[in-house]
Amino acid sequence: MHVGHPGLVAEIVAEIQASGPITFARFMELALYHPEFGYYTRECEELHENKIGEDRIGWSGDYYTSSDVHPILARAIARQVRQVDELLGRPDPFTVVEMGAGKGLLARDFLAASEKESASFFHRLRYVLVERSPAMRASQRGHLTPWMRTAGRVSWLDGLEELETGSVTGVILSNELVDAFPVHRITIEGGVPKEIFVDYEGGRLCERVQPLSTQALSDYLQRLAQLEITLPEGYKTEINLEALAWMTQVARAVKRGVVITIDYGHTAQDLYGPDRRRGTFLCYHHQMASEAPYERVGLQDMTAHVDFTTLATVGEESGLHVTGFTNQMSFLMGLGVEQLIESLEPGSAEFQSVVQLLKPEGMGRTFKILIQHKGIESPELDGLRFKPFFGSVLAAAERSH
């Protein structure tokens, strides 16, 4: 068994020995984002500029994202964003904030498409990347060099808190960000919700079930109870409290515009339903999924699916209204992916890549897209033309409004 990065494991063990068992969320925070040794933060192994980050995200890394498959998602988002620009009356500047951009491929393809399709939009466009990992930022710089020659076109922030209140007129965008936030893990024991902590015993990291570490977890379960979701005995799942704090910060930053959140996830009813009694937490290493967080600590990705209902509800409470909720397949179709497919030779590599992003039994339906707005009256967006399902997200959010 590979325990993981020795420096990181030593730090985690030292913290447990100093202050007792830590929450799983704290363990995940250290494993992914420890300033020196975290999976995302530690320096990348490749030295070649354009390969930075490839040891983690990409075909030769631990997992790949839509941006590795084909630029079509970025191009569709660019088209969607230009429609938002029109609805906002072509503000100058028009700001796009992308948070958690990984290697920066979506940003690269978005900027390329925007430059090609509309000079007047591109002229007003400011692209701000919010990234906490220096290694990922280095990779982003490598991919965005062509656009860094124009002062102010592309810039970076370490965290969303650096954005002033109401400073964004435009779009806040993320792809697979929220699933990378550290999650609390809970279980139901004797009819009572308990939390999973990480301890160190007999030379190994192990789990300990203890009372909930914070009232915020009880409040979250209370929200679920209002949706008539109660977790049965033995149920094990995750709660992403950071996602809620993030949503509030996003709402605060937007003056007028749209928030586009892409991730794998579900409505609360699906995520916390009877089919997912073991939760959705997974680790990824060399394109293989496992449920083994105490192996390869700091050397593998960790993720959990997103509860879009609670995200939308908290957004509503902070002034972000739900525009719609769809999946990647419907979003791409609404933005004209069929035209692109028709222009491709069936069976070609490019054709296969685009189909991969659309597949109903794969990325097309696994990935969901939540769009919210503020300061625009009920925008009608092409990406939401096909509304396949999930009325409950809207219903839940609207009830709280």
Ligand SMILES: C[S@@+](CC[C@H](N)C(=O)[O-])C[C@H]1O[C@@H](n2cnc3c(N)ncnc32)[C@H](O)[C@@H]1O
């Ligand atoms: C799963 S990767 C997503 C990569 C990319 N968006 C893509 O689709 O290829 C998650 C990214 O979010 C970043 N991240 C996680 N938490 C963050 C935070 N609180 N602030 C800024 N970036 C964060 C990670 O460093 C990483 O770059």
